[in-house]
Amino acid sequence: MAKKKSIAIIGVSNFSLSVIKTLVDKKQQVTVFDYDEDKLNLHLSEYEYGVDVIVLDSTNKMALAKNGIKAYDVVIVGVGTNIESGLMTVLNLIDLECENIIARARDEKHKRILTALGLSENQIILPDALAGNIVAARSMFNIDLDVDVQSIDEDFVSTTLSVNNHNIFNKTILATGLSTTKDFNIIQIRRKGKILLPDDYTELKENDEVVVFARTTVINELAEKIQGGAKDKKDVNDELVIFEELENDNNKNMNKSIDDKKKDDDLFDSTAADDLFDSIIFDDNVNETIDVLKSEKNKKELKK
CATH class of the missing domain: 1.20.5 (Single alpha-helices involved in coiled-coils or other helix-helix interfaces)
Known part of the structure; x- marks a missing residue:
């Protein structure tokens, strides 16, 4: 489990709500700021613990300072449609010397403005661009639709594959032919909430989540071998x-x-x-x- 951090999220939007859910699932402490109390109550009342709410206008620098915004480990700006309010909020956070700011950009133009204000590339998130990359990767490779693609470039992809092929249950990585090569590497195995750092003699169990780093040219074959795609097709054909x-x-x-x-x-x-x-x-x-x-x-x- 990741080290527990204090995270502030400014603005209730669809993007913010997705971030909040993930952080709460990861047992992180979240504080949500928004000027609309009704919106806060409507969307966040389902959380019994892990989420605090504060009603304030983030374009007001003094209000942010009084509520100790600088003390948070991370501040995420998820303001929705009001770009001007979002930009003012970022300026206030920079003036208050908040060290770790992450801001949502609506499009490339919005991203350029945030960059001009002083944020780096890594501090700016384009949700539509990220979603597009993931959908494109899943359309090219035999990766489960429920699996996240952590990173992808022209040559390599990092993703998580579930062990569903009964032919490799309870067999070692060496016996299944999944030992590290120049084309792929099994980085870790997630099993019942635990993280395993595998070697050639680690046994694969049913429903293990295998984190792999592989060339884009072999990911389909690797996914078939681990997830059992080829077997499933055979079973369907037999039926x-x-x-x-x-x-x-x-x-x-x-x-x-x-x-x-x-x-x-x-x-x-x-x-x-x-x-x-x-x-x-x-x-x-x-x-x-x-x-x-x-x-x-x-x-x-x-x-x-």
């Missing part, structure tokens, strides 16, 4: 084959039943019905023949 076989068997049985019924119908129509009709006709002829013979016999007897 489809089994389903198709069952469906074909059903169709064959259905067709057979239909053919048998047709045969029975044909047999009845062409044989049974004809035989029955012929037998009826034949019986009539027999009776008629018998009657004729009897009549002829009677005539002969009368002549005698």
Whole structure:
């Protein structure tokens, strides 16, 4: 767990709320400043601990100073749509000699102004640009959508992969062929809240979170091996084959039943019905023949 810090967040926005949630999850102490008390109560009342709220106007330098803004380890400016208020807040923080300032920029123009005020590149965050980089990385590589991409450049990517491939459960990194190479390295393993620094003889367990640093050319293959992507596809294909076989068997049985019924119908129509009709006709002829013979016999007897 990271060392506990005191963090001030100025302005309630969607960006700020996301930062607050993550910091609270990491057991950090957060104080949120905003001039709108209703907004503070609406969005932050769900937090029972870990979040303090202070109602003030951050464009007022004296108000910031009285509330000890300089004492915080980090000050994050997350003011939303009001760019002018955000810039005034940053100027006040610089004047009050706050050492660690992080400011949200809406776009590149806003970033240039913040840079001109004295903030460095590392102190300015463009949320849309970060989100775009992550989405682009996930569209190029076989990385779980629930996994964060920590960093990426043209050659290397750092990310976290979950061990879901049963073929590597309870096997060592060496046995699974995941030992460090020039193309990738397993940096750490997160298991049930603990951090492990692995070596070749560390066993991989189900649902381990493996932090890797790898070339972009091998990350897909690495993700498949750890997450079991290839196996999942095979299982799906096997299930489809089994389903198709069952469906074909059903169709064959259905067709057979239909053919048998047709045969029975044909047999009845062409044989049974004809035989029955012929037998009826034949019986009539027999009776008629018998009657004729009897009549002829009677005539002969009368002549005698």
